[in-house]
Amino acid sequence: MEFAPKIETVGLNLHYGDFHALQDVNIKIPAQNITAMIGPSGCGKSTLLRCFNRMNDLIEHTRVEGGIIIDEHDILKPEADLISIRRKVGMVFQRPNVFDLSIYNNLRFGLRIHRMLNKRDEVMEAIEHGLEHVGLWQELKDKLKKSALTLTLEQQQRLCIARVLILKPEIILLDEPCSALDPVSTLKIEDLLRVLKHEYTLVIVTHNMQQAARVSDYTGFMYLGKLIEFGNTKQVFTNPMEKLTENYISGRFG
């Protein structure tokens, strides 16, 4: 595997209180690809994902050691600017978490807090572009003032992705983005991810192995807080190097 990593962790350890959730994780995530993280529940895949934009900071009694290097900057350093990290590394959550605001204001929020684009038509253009990107513009262009909670779950999840895209991130983290959606919507979101990977680095956590196999270019398998195997998706799924990976993929546990 030869590539310039977009995200690289060096000896990453994370403790929630007494629980050692991530144990010495070293991973390199390639730019402009989809990387899937798989593994049984509680293996630390979501925790790892939430390290990349430091969402774990919100949880009390969390201790992180090691390094997470994004574009040659260690984001764990105390002088790292958390707000610009989170603009650059967007996140889409398990359940669509649109705000109880209009569709327009949901998209506007990020621009506001980062003081991007003050002129009305620039904002409108960004919103149009964002919605077009996720395939919602035609459906929603006349309903921007309506509450985002009136949308279907799939539309809400797309809106959440648009809300991230509008901030011009480089990396998008997706934490089981389809687990609240039906199979048809899931496939549509996956199509969207395939389009997005040309411009963005995507990292997706999923407990759905078929989804990982369908959508990702690289796959990491985690077990009990350790990264067991990382490689080309095809290789991981057809010819895993570790016995544990093989057992998990063939459904012998997990």
Next chain:
Amino acid sequence: MHRRISEYIIESLIRLSGFLVIAFVFLIFLFLLRDSLSLFKEYKIGEFLFGRNWLPISEPPKFGIVPLFLGSIYVTAGAIVICVPVGIAAAMFIAEVAPTFLKNILKSLIEILAAIPSVVLGFIGIVWLSPYLKQTMGLSTGMCGLTGSLLLAFMALPTIISISEDALVGVPRAYKEAAFGLGATRWQALWRIVLPAASPGIIAGVMLGIGRVIGETMVVMMVTGNSPVVPTSILQPLRTLTATIAGEMGETVSGSEHYFALFAVGLVLFIITFIINFIADSCLRRARK
């Protein structure tokens, strides 16, 4: 068979108590309406609603409600201006900022605050607050609208704080997570996302607080100076609708014009609090949807 009879009895009792509550409210309203309408047989309703003099024992008596109505409005508005920002800020602090141990202390303190009898607050107002205001603000008397507003604000605070705090805590965690994920600071998430999402509950809390302020009698009677003149400033002695009823009811002859006039004042008060509670209720219902 036995079971069915006891079920029936219990059911009827519950139904009866429900109907009784409705009947009581309705009867109170009818009672107020009947006695107030007796006033308007002899006294013009226009003069009652728009008269600028409340002189119940002069000859002929004048029952103009404007000074009392304005007195209530002044004191209430003053209290709202003080208690709404303070109350919401305190709720935000308790819900979002304070560490757990402080949160628990503050919440029980607020409950104690709610339990202070209003006459005790009035007492504090007389012996401490009004002399203090008189001195620091150079007033001719400390028994004025502002003293009443401050104490009433104090009384409304527990209601506003505890209901607003519930509303803030009830905002789904996911909203905050989403906001932080987009790079919001704690303050931005609180101000732009959590507060709007909690706003129906907060408005309901504020309205219930205001309802309490308008209906409060003892404090305003003790500290606002009880002078039924049209107020031009909150720093003047004034008198509210409630204090008028409480203060004059004991001196009137049952069935006299003055007696009916006080009932009419009560009717006005009833309508005001009814409207406020109605708004609060519809806000709460919207919050729960």
